[in-house]
Amino acid sequence: MADGHSKPVFGIIGGSGVYDIDGLTNTRWETVETPWGEPSDQLLFGELEGQPLVFLPRHGRGHPRPPTELNYRANIDAMKRAGVTEILSVSAVGSLKEELPPGTFVVVDQFIDRTFARQKSFFGTGCVAHVSMAHPVCGRVGEACKEALAESGIPHHIGGTYLVMEGPQFSTKAESELYRQWGCDVIGMTNMPEAKLAREAEMCYATVAMVTDYDCWHPDHDHVTVEAVIKVLLENADKARALVRAVAPKLADRAEPCGKGCHTALDNAIITAPDMRDEGLLDRLDAVAGRALKG
Ligand SMILES: CSC[C@H]1O[C@H](OP(=O)(O)O)[C@H](O)[C@@H]1O
Ligand SMILES: Nc1ncnc2[nH]cnc12
Numbered sequence: 001m002a003d004g005h006s007k008p009v010f011g012i013i014g015g016s017g018v019y020d021i022d023g024l025t026n027t028r029w030e031t032v033e034t035p036w037g038e039p040s041d042q043l044l045f046g047e048l049e050g051q052p053l054v055f056l057p058r059h060g061r062g063h064p065r066p067p068t069e070l071n072y073r074a075n076i077d078a079m080k081r082a083g084v085t086e087i088l089s090v091s092a093v094g095s096l097k098e099e100l101p102p103g104t105f106v107v108v109d110q111f112i113d114r115t116f117a118r119q120k121s122f123f124g125t126g127c128v129a130h131v132s133m134a135h136p137v138c139g140r141v142g143e144a145c146k147e148a149l150a151e152s153g154i155p156h157h158i159g160g161t162y163l164v165m166e167g168p169q170f171s172t173k174a175e176s177e178l179y180r181q182w183g184c185d186v187i188g189m190t191n192m193p194e195a196k197l198a199r200e201a202e203m204c205y206a207t208v209a210m211v212t213d214y215d216c217w218h219p220d221h222d223h224v225t226v227e228a229v230i231k232v233l234l235e236n237a238d239k240a241r242a243l244v245r246a247v248a249p250k251l252a253d254r255a256e257p258c259g260k261g262c263h264t265a266l267d268n269a270i271i272t273a274p275d276m277r278d279e280g281l282l283d284r285l286d287a288v289a290g291r292a293l294k295g
Helices: 072-081 139-152 173-181 191-200 226-251 279-284 286-294
Strands: 010-014 025-030 043-048 051-057 086-095 105-107 110-113 156-158 161-164 186-188 204-213
Touching (some): 010 072, 043 226, 051 072, 051 226, 072 191, 072 286, 086 191, 086 226, 105 139, 105 226, 110 191, 139 156, 139 204, 139 226, 191 204, 204 226, 279 286
Parallel strands (some): 010 051, 010 086, 086 204, 105 156, 110 161, 161 186
Antiparallel strands (some): 025 043, 086 186
């Protein structure tokens, strides 16, 4: 199992419209079992110019799973078991700002989590942990995305706050206007609790949010439709695959664990006394927290 010190393994969580990754060699789809239940799909293992890469379609191939019913814990645990050390989420979002039109890729650096019907932690009764989410995105992976986007000619914006709503319905106009007042930049339904769970699992996590629509606040776009979203998504998906190909080599070399602290996020986070810890829960935490619990 990867501990963050060994060679990086790049993992992609592909959102709406991104159900595969092209240009990989030695590919195989494999079932990964987890103590948290079933991930969204099998994982695609492959190599990109000699570098290992693992891909998971967030909603499953063919998009059978809605955002509110995804097993986020199983998805992150499966990636960790597969040896992934750095995760890039490529996600479809609505824009809450005039200056972020459809087709723009945003390197997100903050989240506001408004979800309420999801399992948000690997920890719980029998092993309590509180990780920091002050800086929810890995600055190193974010920087690699920034460089790749600058080279690729994809219209993009560096930095932005992603409001995560529960869904699956799109927002009301009042909600959309409220999130704009809060200063949010983009809106989606999936990146929380994903980012929180990646932090608990001591994995780097970054998001490139691909704008598909103006949500419903915009005077010229009265409401969001899946038809309009899908049209832009299909154009974005090709750009997303190009982005992955450009980012992967930038993450290929890392002698040390992540300098931003992602790989040691559980140091000083677990508060339950060793003699009060629940053996069953500790077993389930073997992949995500094995490093910290052994230490
Ligand atoms: C098809 S539009 C709504 C859907 O798309 C986004 O998913 P993802 O982040 O996986 O690309 C959004 O969060 C909703 O789940
Ligand atoms: N407007 C929107 N709201 C929530 N999720 C989205 N995904 C794509 N567009 C969205």
